[in-house]
Amino acid sequence: MNLHNIRIVMDQTYHPGNIGAAARAMKNMGLSSLYLVNPRMFPNEEASSRAAGALDILEQATVVQSFEEAIHDCSLVIGTSARSRTYPRPVLNAKESAEKLITEAQQGPVAILFGRERMGLSSQQLEACQYHTEIPADPEYPVLNVSAAIQIFCYEIWQANNSNSMQVKIAANEKACYPTHQETESLYQHLEEVLTETNFLFKNHQGEAMTRIKRLVNRVRPEQKEVRMIRGALSAIQKAVRKD
Amino acid sequence: MNLHNIRIVMDQTYHPGNIGAAARAMKNMGLSSLYLVNPRMFPNEEASSRAAGALDILEQATVVQSFEEAIHDCSLVIGTSARSRTYPRPVLNAKESAEKLITEAQQGPVAILFGRERMGLSSQQLEACQYHTEIPADPEYPVLNVSAAIQIFCYEIWQANNSNSMQVKIAANEKACYPTHQETESLYQHLEEVLTETNFLFKNHQGEAMTRIKRLVNRVRPEQKEVRMIRGALSAIQKAVRKD
Incomplete structure (x- = not known):
């Protein structure tokens, strides 16, 4: 399937290089829909340089003023976080998140939300998500760079999209229809x-x-x-x- | 198991930022052994800044003058490449490579080799590898940034190391002993x-x-x-x- 319904949302990115690296990671894995919520610097030379062959993803990126704008039409929103959750929510690993996104992207736009460097997502933003997700990592230093995290999710999305067992799950899910x-x-x-x-x-x-x-x-x-x-x-x- | 026997080897890295990002990716996933073959600039401020909480990995990194020095005592060397292979060799995906590395790291040091940005590994370097590996990606733009590729391999290594089925494979392999x-x-x-x-x-x-x-x-x-x-x-x- 075409992966254009899967939206990568980056909230208030501080380092423009991370936006470029995210665009490259997306293009490597067949994704194209990048939403930037209030980026500190964009467009930006460092972003373009890190994007390398994925300048088109940057050029097509949608800049919005609030994270609600980025997700208002999405029926599934997954929030990334590095542990320390106050509100208990179902927590998926990266692979499970990829499978959920692929399955529900059949019906319309879905999103995965990445918080600002150092701060992560706010509890208000996490409240708006149906699922939370985290990348399995060494508890001693589990905080990945945001573009590295995006690379892993995009990689899992590409793999899920190319796995046969996923095609069966997608077919089975065709009738479910969730609100935006x-x-x-x-x-x-x-x-x-x-x-x-x-x-x-x-x-x-x-x-x-x-x-x-x-x-x-x-x-x-x-x-x-x-x-x-x-x-x-x-x-x-x-x-x-x-x-x- | 402790992952110190798994060596990440970066050949002639051009952008020092990639070295820092690689160190962070390694530490996030419990790896610690970084070998740098003739890096263009190292130590370097940009490398340290991108390493964030993984400065110790940079400080302990081993700088060598040739890739042979980096792998001379390794019984398994896996070379990364983005398609276009002249010499046919068994090609593993990232997950399979991680499993091989984990299994054979029981006996002694093993390495995974990353080529210089834009150029990749030379055919002489690829010749020295028992396996080639590639990350499944969109054929339209399959070339990942080197530190993003390292992030994916480290993630797969961490996951393989924490999977029960791998523990069985490791036990079964305990008798095999390969030359350095x-x-x-x-x-x-x-x-x-x-x-x-x-x-x-x-x-x-x-x-x-x-x-x-x-x-x-x-x-x-x-x-x-x-x-x-x-x-x-x-x-x-x-x-x-x-x-x-």
Whole structure:
């Protein structure tokens, strides 16, 4: 399959050389869709030099101002992180992530998110991901350079795409259809509205409730039609409550 | 197992940044033995900066003047190359190479050789390898940056070292014992001597014969005691010939 539906998202990259190296790693492995969230310097000479034969990937890269813009139309978002997770989420290894991305890219855009050098992804960004992923590494020094990490994920994506057993999994998955990030966000808003109107939540004093609910929804991963059903129920509740 | 017997050899590296990135990739995956053959600039600030938390790997790196020095005591040498091979040799993928290196590193040092940026390994260097290896990549642009390639091999080495099925293979291989590069070179010299003394080869007009013989020996991969036996036979021939 064509890998254009698999998006590499780099958040607030500090060293432009890493952007170039990422572009080369992508092109080596047949990927083409690079999103840059607020890069510190771009376009940039060092980025172009490190990209070598992958200048076209840099030229076609999409620069956006927020990570939500980069993932709003994605039905699957995987966040990379080097251990130290506050929120428990299913953690995939690089190979498993590649297989998930390949499988779901059949239906539409999917993304894998890489945080800023030294800082990684924020907890808000990790909250927006259905899965977290990490590269197996030596616990003594497990922090890979961001472009080296991208190289490994791209390599696993290329391999998964060329494995026969994956083709079978892809065929089996063809019926599942997940909501985009935007549709999921709308569901959260709707939930929050209803829970506020019903006095379960209090405006400005929500505490951890919405975070816990989001975590739960992500773990369940409702399909698109299930989301529609939930929203139908929410609308019915609103209607009933407002009548009172 | 401890991975110190697995040597990463970088030949005539042009960009010092690649040396630093390689050191970091190694440390991330538990490797420590870096050999640099005639690096253009080393030590170097850019190398140290790209090494980040792996400065110790750079400080312990061994700088040598020829690639033979880097591999003379190795019983297994794997050469990386991006297709275009003139000499047919068994070609492993990255995962298979990692498994071979892990298995044979039980007995002593083994090496994986990375050529200079843009040029790759020379045919003389590739001749010295028992296996060639390549990273599966998009045929449209299959040439990875050297430190990105090192990252992938180190990642596969780390994974092979932590897989249970590999532990079984390692145990099964414990009896095999291969000659070092130097012992193999001595065998070639001995062969050449005998073939010259017996007028099979003519000094200065050898043609392709020795190259073909080396290729054959590498394909067979005689064990250390087989090499001793062959050399015994060669000595007997010499003795008989010289008596005439």
